[in-house]
Amino acid sequence: MNHRRRIGRSVLLSAILLFVMCPPASFSLTSSALPQTFKTKRPLRMLVLGDSVMWGQGLADEHKFTYLVRQWICTKRNNGRCPDQADVQIHVEAHSGALIAQPDMKHQKDENRFTRSVAPLQYPGEVNSEYPTIWGQVDLARRYYADNSIPLDEVDLILLNGGINDMGAPRILAPKLLGFIAGNINDFARKYCEDDMKLLLDRVAKTFPKARILVPGYFPLVSLSTPENLLTETIRYLFLGKKEQADEKRETKDEAVNPSGAPVVAHKPSKSLVHMANRSRDWALASNAALARAVKSFNSSHPGLQVIGNKSRSPDASERAMFVPVPFADQNTYAAPSAFLWRLVHKSPEAVLECTETSRLNNLIANDEMQSKRGCLCEQAGKKNDVYCLRAGAFHPNIQGADLYFRSITEELDRILPFTGWVAK
Numbered sequence: 001m002n003h004r005r006r007i008g009r010s011v012l013l014s015a016i017l018l019f020v021m022c023p024p025a026s027f028s029l030t031s032s033a034l035p036q037t038f039k040t041k042r043p044l045r046m047l048v049l050g051d052s053v054m055w056g057q058g059l060a061d062e063h064k065f066t067y068l069v070r071q072w073i074c075t076k077r078n079n080g081r082c083p084d085q086a087d088v089q090i091h092v093e094a095h096s097g098a099l100i101a102q103p104d105m106k107h108q109k110d111e112n113r114f115t116r117s118v119a120p121l122q123y124p125g126e127v128n129s130e131y132p133t134i135w136g137q138v139d140l141a142r143r144y145y146a147d148n149s150i151p152l153d154e155v156d157l158i159l160l161n162g163g164i165n166d167m168g169a170p171r172i173l174a175p176k177l178l179g180f181i182a183g184n185i186n187d188f189a190r191k192y193c194e195d196d197m198k199l200l201l202d203r204v205a206k207t208f209p210k211a212r213i214l215v216p217g218y219f220p221l222v223s224l225s226t227p228e229n230l231l232t233e234t235i236r237y238l239f240l241g242k243k244e245q246a247d248e249k250r251e252t253k254d255e256a257v258n259p260s261g262a263p264v265v266a267h268k269p270s271k272s273l274v275h276m277a278n279r280s281r282d283w284a285l286a287s288n289a290a291l292a293r294a295v296k297s298f299n300s301s302h303p304g305l306q307v308i309g310n311k312s313r314s315p316d317a318s319e320r321a322m323f324v325p326v327p328f329a330d331q332n333t334y335a336a337p338s339a340f341l342w343r344l345v346h347k348s349p350e351a352v353l354e355c356t357e358t359s360r361l362n363n364l365i366a367n368d369e370m371q372s373k374r375g376c377l378c379e380q381a382g383k384k385n386d387v388y389c390l391r392a393g394a395f396h397p398n399i400q401g402a403d404l405y406f407r408s409i410t411e412e413l414d415r416i417l418p419f420t421g422w423v424a425k
Helices: 002-021 065-077 108-115 134-147 176-182 185-207 228-238 271-301 371-380 399-419
Strands: 044-049 088-092 155-160 212-216 321-324 344-346 364-366
Touching (some): 044 134, 108 134, 212 271, 228 271, 228 364, 321 399, 364 371
Parallel strands (some): 044 155, 155 212
């Protein structure tokens, strides 16, 4: 009897051991019934919405601050390395020329051409177009995630800006005699960068309920450090439609020539340059103050996000949105000694520009990384002879400017990163 019990017990133990070592197909250690920690880590999802500054006008992808931020987060998540860039998935809807204001009835048809679900119109992001507006970009992003079976609450980080295209760069640089037409900069900043941004933030937050939203600021276009002759030439060719001839002589030189070696006398800036520099400064101050107010108002009316660890070490770690100032100095403005913006330069004989055989780029071109290809992009969008499209890089952050945006954004992110849950402990 005891012998039979020992045999039975031995068989039972063997069966249990076999079940544990070779579980049936219906039972697996990767079953959804087991804790979440056993599942594969999902990628962090990053969304980019906004205008040409957010798009990275004139920059190759590897130099755009949005892609630099993605790379930075990836290294933070992987012990200082980024072996797989897919670990931080980036989706970009931002494009050149985008408006922040919702389209009115008159312009809804223009918006629908880009956002309708059946055969929408598409332009490359490098081509300036008011539509789709940033509101339309939200719809397009929502559709993208739905088409790829990605839950909207898995979007972790959104970089968002807008407002300067509604104001318009020509208004910022308008001569004093056109002051009435150009309008009051503070009023425009309040309308587009505060009122419209608050509405947009609410829309973005409702669409992507667990995303942190970063809103970087704008910068002054020109200053008293901007050479007046170069600025005047740029305005004539870019905004006033001055036509070029193939054999046209250069009107200005990129650098001053002083063969005598005598000291160069600094000229007193003209009233026109002082006026444009003041308006540029006023735009940067007013727009950034308005964006900061919009973010503050939004945070006060929206619950914060869940934080990991002790948030008292970073009081704003739970806030849904953060405003990020980007500190451009006078010497970083257009054509200044340490310019952080692309500018117009005289075309060299060696320059090869695609799809520009019959275009108006005979004399001045932008010195950005995309100028050689932009002719084809403009042509595909039906803007072959649109001077502003062809030279769209001018006045946008160059490689150094994009790096300043990157450093400003990551400095803010670095403060809250330990509390986001994006980086493993």
